[in-house]
Amino acid sequence: MIQKLSSEERATQLAQLAGWQAVDGRDAIKRKLKFADFNEAFGFMTRVAIKAQEMDHHPEWFNVYSTVEITLSTHDANGLTERDVKLARFIDQISAGK
Amino acid sequence: MIQKLSSEERATQLAQLAGWQAVDGRDAIKRKLKFADFNEAFGFMTRVAIKAQEMDHHPEWFNVYSTVEITLSTHDANGLTERDVKLARFIDQISAGK
Numbered sequence: 357m358i359q360k361l362s363s364e365e366r367a368t369q370l371a372q373l374a375g376w377q378a379v380d381g382r383d384a385i386k387r388k389l390k391f392a393d394f395n396e397a398f399g400f401m402t403r404v405a406i407k408a409q410e411m412d413h414h415p416e417w418f419n420v421y422s423t424v425e426i427t428l429s430t431h432d433a434n435g436l437t438e439r440d441v442k443l444a445r446f447i448d449q450i451s452a453g454k
Numbered sequence: 455m456i457q458k459l460s461s462e463e464r465a466t467q468l469a470q471l472a473g474w475q476a477v478d479g480r481d482a483i484k485r486k487l488k489f490a491d492f493n494e495a496f497g498f499m500t501r502v503a504i505k506a507q508e509m510d511h512h513p514e515w516f517n518v519y520s521t522v523e524i525t526l527s528t529h530d531a532n533g534l535t536e537r538d539v540k541l542a543r544f545i546d547q548i549s550a551g552k
Contacts, residue, residue: 398507414519418516419514
């Protein structure tokens with residue numbers, strides 16, 4: 357079973373994920389992204405969906421038109437793990453400048 | 455500009471959209487759908503996304519793994535319109551049995 361990040365690992369990793377913030381009352385991180393329009397937003401979501409399926413690690417996300425709000429946490433570990441960091445990095449990589 | 459449904463039209467249409475319920479405090483409707491897994495849930499979302507783009511009328515939606523929660527309302531009209539009913543019917547049609 358995958359282990360939660362230690363407090364130290366968590367702080368180190370979060371410091372490197374500039375666009376993300378901690379979620380109040382949950383061991384999770386979130387990021388809000390704004391795209392040009394729905395086409396671009398859903399195109400982004402499709403890339404993340406394919407990656408998520410490959411990783412067998414899925415986001416919680418909300419979309420309305422050009423906005424996507426993503427929350428990452430590992431349900432099996434009841435908190436943040438390396439998988440969340442990996443998926444967050446992928447998201448940052450494909451959404452640079454948003 | 456598209457017009458909100460009248461109270462009578464609204465009642466008639468909602469009676470025909472069995473899986474949908476009114477949203478508290480907003481002139482909007484919502485439906486929660488449960489799929490077999492993420493692949494099926496995101497496949498459904500992709501079909502709705504393509505339809506929404508074609509209609510130029512987009513949902514507000516939340517997804518986590520196999521669950522999709524959809525809210526429909528017409529921002530331009532500040533409430534429910536025929537576009538919401540049309541999109542809701544499409545959603546019902548492609549998710550029959552869910």
